[in-house]
Amino acid sequence: xxxxxxxxxxxxLGGLVVAQLLRSTGWDAAVFxxxxxxxxxxxxxxxTHPQLIAxxxxxxxxFDETMGITPPRGVCLDRRGKIIIEQPMARMLSSWSRLYRAxxxxxxxxxxxxxxxxxRIAQHTDRVTAIFADGTSxxxxxxxxxxxxxxxxxAQFLPDLQPAYxxxxxxxxxxDEADVPPELWREMVELYAFCLPEGEQSISYxxxxxxxxxxxxxxxxxxxxxxxTDLDALTDICTDANGRYHxxxxxxxxxxxxxxxxxxxxxxxxxxxxxxxxFARTAPFFQPIYDLISPRLVFGxxxxxxxxxxxxxxxxxxGTTKAALDAACLADSIRDAGDDLGSGLAHYERMQLxxxxxxxxxxxxxxxxxxxxxxxKADRSAAELHRNTGAVLHAHIARSEQVGDLVAAHGLSAxxxx
Ligand SMILES: Cc1cc2nc3c(=O)[nH]c(=O)nc-3n(C[C@H](O)[C@H](O)[C@H](O)COP(=O)(O)OP(=O)(O)OC[C@H]3O[C@@H](n4cnc5c(N)ncnc54)[C@H](O)[C@@H]3O)c2cc1C
Numbered sequence: 001x002x003x004x005x006x007x008x009x010x011x012x013l014g015g016l017v018v019a020q021l022l023r024s025t026g027w028d029a030a031v032f033x034x035x036x037x038x039x040x041x042x043x044x045x046x047x048t049h050p051q052l053i054a055x056x057x058x059x060x061x062x063f064d065e066t067m068g069i070t071p072p073r074g075v076c077l078d079r080r081g082k083i084i085i086e087q088p089m090a091r092m093l094s095s096w097s098r099l100y101r102a103x104x105x106x107x108x109x110x111x112x113x114x115x116x117x118x119x120r121i122a123q124h125t126d127r128v129t130a131i132f133a134d135g136t137s138x139x140x141x142x143x144x145x146x147x148x149x150x151x152x153x154x155a156q157f158l159p160d161l162q163p164a165y166x167x168x169x170x171x172x173x174x175x176d177e178a179d180v181p182p183e184l185w186r187e188m189v190e191l192y193a194f195c196l197p198e199g200e201q202s203i204s205y206x207x208x209x210x211x212x213x214x215x216x217x218x219x220x221x222x223x224x225x226x227x228x229t230d231l232d233a234l235t236d237i238c239t240d241a242n243g244r245y246h247x248x249x250x251x252x253x254x255x256x257x258x259x260x261x262x263x264x265x266x267x268x269x270x271x272x273x274x275x276x277x278x279f280a281r282t283a284p285f286f287q288p289i290y291d292l293i294s295p296r297l298v299f300g301x302x303x304x305x306x307x308x309x310x311x312x313x314x315x316x317x318x319g320t321t322k323a324a325l326d327a328a329c330l331a332d333s334i335r336d337a338g339d340d341l342g343s344g345l346a347h348y349e350r351m352q353l354x355x356x357x358x359x360x361x362x363x364x365x366x367x368x369x370x371x372x373x374x375x376x377k378a379d380r381s382a383a384e385l386h387r388n389t390g391a392v393l394h395a396h397i398a399r400s401e402q403v404g405d406l407v408a409a410h411g412l413s414a415x416x417x418x
Pocket of ligand 1: 009010011012013014015032033034035039045046047048116117118119146147148149150151152170224287305306307308314316317318319320321323
């Protein structure tokens, strides 16, 4: 069989894994990323799952204990900072940029093309053409849309499908270990810490630091804080100091100073003091939370993968695991179909559609009470109003295992060799 060429649109984690795994099955695969420079995640943390680790190894990443930090205890802190519930846990927390750097290093430089913003796709029976904003175009046998939640690829084939806002945002903050008071660091470093203010949720933990380092003194502390935010409030916080509204998400440096001051004041009013203290020392930013379910993943020679295909709320920390499973399923389905690309793509869609839907649903369950905060009290369920902190913590930790159960139930375990 002659070498076939894949055009992968989107150079984040999803696109990089797709390109690597297609290459491992004999394809020539190049990644096209719209940003002019290599990507930067502001050091945010990223929860892993065994399936992600296994697939990254398949993709050429030497995944070992240096990839992250594994806190031994999951705890819930009350408003005064006292541990009220505790449970052992063993989940490695890595960081977005640690995985990005490792995947990028595994791909030949000339096949990672920056400043390539896809505008349109043209399809012919024997090829597909990607047309870029800079006036250039590229031809391939297959095009994979790994271009995220606002996918240009998806918009061309499913123009009416939009992400559904879940009614809350995730405030995110990272602080270098060196900037955390030493006593506070010692207290927090071994904890996967939950805090559950009324109607809200924060999770925080240590992650690899700025240079992806896990050496003592060079790590960082990561906070994710989910806050119900109605559409008017979302519009307000997405409007910069010049009055410009950023519908697709406001770049962190443009978040208004009064918005930052208010959220820091709220942190000290509702979060455990340890978390609020760290949060106060950061430059926080936020991401609105969405659900997205694509009804189809394949359009001729074009396939969707990662967040372009499905966006699950981040509670199970499995978005990247899902993107990696998509990549492995796509590469294996095409390899197993030999010359029949169409049947390989059809197999990919048959496997990943139900799994993606199930993962979105699993995460909706955890986020349901956050979404419910925007409803009138009378419209919320009794269970939601009388939540048990212990049950929330246990369910959150168990959800990690449920991701593995979902993978098995959908016949995907072999992709990760698990
Ligand atoms: C608050 C929060 C916490 C999260 N925590 C976790 C976690 O703990 N664990 C986990 O596994 N996942 C987590 N996720 C999810 C995870 O970030 C994503 O699901 C995962 O990284 C897959 O991303 P992707 O590569 O498909 O898309 P993205 O990372 O969105 O990448 C899309 C890429 O495509 C590029 N692009 C877009 N349009 C074009 C175009 N027209 N032409 C060329 N390039 C284009 C973009 O610039 C971008 O680089 C979290 C998400 C959020 C919001």
